[in-house]
Amino acid sequence: MSAPPAEPPSRHARPGEPSHEDDRTKRLLKWILSLDNLDEIRGHPQKVIDLIDEFSKDERMMTPQTMIELGCFVGYSAILFGDAVRRNGGKRYLSLELNAEWANIAQQLLDLAGLGDFVHILIGRSDTTLNKLYETGDVKSIELLFIDHYKPAYLTDLKQLEHHGLIVPGSVLAADNVLYPGNPPYLEYVRSTVEQKREAAKKGPTKGYSTEGMRERTVQSFMPEGDMPFLETVGNPNLVYKSELRQPEGHKDAIEVTRCVGVQTE
Numbered sequence: 001m002s003a004p005p006a007e008p009p010s011r012h013a014r015p016g017e018p019s020h021e022d023d024r025t026k027r028l029l030k031w032i033l034s035l036d037n038l039d040e041i042r043g044h045p046q047k048v049i050d051l052i053d054e055f056s057k058d059e060r061m062m063t064p065q066t067m068i069e070l071g072c073f074v075g076y077s078a079i080l081f082g083d084a085v086r087r088n089g090g091k092r093y094l095s096l097e098l099n100a101e102w103a104n105i106a107q108q109l110l111d112l113a114g115l116g117d118f119v120h121i122l123i124g125r126s127d128t129t130l131n132k133l134y135e136t137g138d139v140k141s142i143e144l145l146f147i148d149h150y151k152p153a154y155l156t157d158l159k160q161l162e163h164h165g166l167i168v169p170g171s172v173l174a175a176d177n178v179l180y181p182g183n184p185p186y187l188e189y190v191r192s193t194v195e196q197k198r199e200a201a202k203k204g205p206t207k208g209y210s211t212e213g214m215r216e217r218t219v220q221s222f223m224p225e226g227d228m229p230f231l232e233t234v235g236n237p238n239l240v241y242k243s244e245l246r247q248p249e250g251h252k253d254a255i256e257v258t259r260c261v262g263v264q265t266e
């Protein structure tokens with residue numbers, strides 16, 4: 001019997017639109033109907049009940065204890081995902097935000113939503129904050145990371161996390177806006193093989209942020225000109241990623257969902 005499938009929370013749920021709960025119920029039905037031993041289950045209420053229990057238990061176990069997001073703004077995604085993580089048994093949601101004024105607005109909206117004690121907004125540049133979380137031992141590995149901040153920092157922040165050993169098999173990354181405004185360096189990296197990444201790493205770390213193929217406007221947004229990433233590193237090219245584009249119907253933008261599935265040693 002195959003294990004029930006897990007998905008990261010859906011980004012595009014809006015009032016009146018299908019929610020994470022709707023997704024879960026559909027996954028439950030699809031999983032049960034796909035079981036090889038369906039004929040043995042048919043006509044046995046207790047077996048159906050056991051399967052529903054098993055599905056719920058597995059989904060809860062697959063919920064991250066800590067979900068981290070890069071880029072809080074006024075807290076829309078922190079409220080949406082924070083609520084989903086808390087409802088599914090998670091422990092906390094960390095939201096990293098550069099702009100103190102926006103963080104303050106987000107805090108008030110989170111308090112209003114009743115999530116003020118569950119979602120922790122950490123003010124500062126993401127790479128500096130991630131480094132603190134690593135050095136203090138507060139975060140020992142990435143479970144689920146939502147990346148939605150300065151586009152040229154997607155890749156440099158990921159490489160910093162890799163460098164510190166925080167990306168491990170099972171880590172899931174969900175990167176927003178990968179088509180609009182787009183993020184070619186990030187997409188190329190997470191879709192590369194270990195061999196391709198090892199080859200690229202021979203040239204050493206990229207200087208500064210990864211801006212290739214991005215519009216000037218994107219490069220200039222949010223961050224003061226001349227800012228440099230906290231750490232220049234090639235990351236860990238030995239991590240094996242499985243990566244796919246998730247484009248909700250009717251949306252021109254998409255999220256790249258990347259799962260670390262192993263470490264290649266040879």
Ligand SMILES: C[S@@+](CC[C@H](N)C(=O)[O-])C[C@H]1O[C@@H](n2cnc3c(N)ncnc32)[C@H](O)[C@@H]1O
Pocket residue numbers: 069070071072073074075076077078096097098099102124125126127148149150153222223
């Ligand atoms: C697209 S908005 C985030 C939207 C939010 N995730 C949502 O869906 O509701 C990007 C946010 O990232 C923040 N930001 C940009 N660069 C950052 C950095 N290096 N570290 C932390 N936050 C950053 C910006 O100040 C801005 O609030």
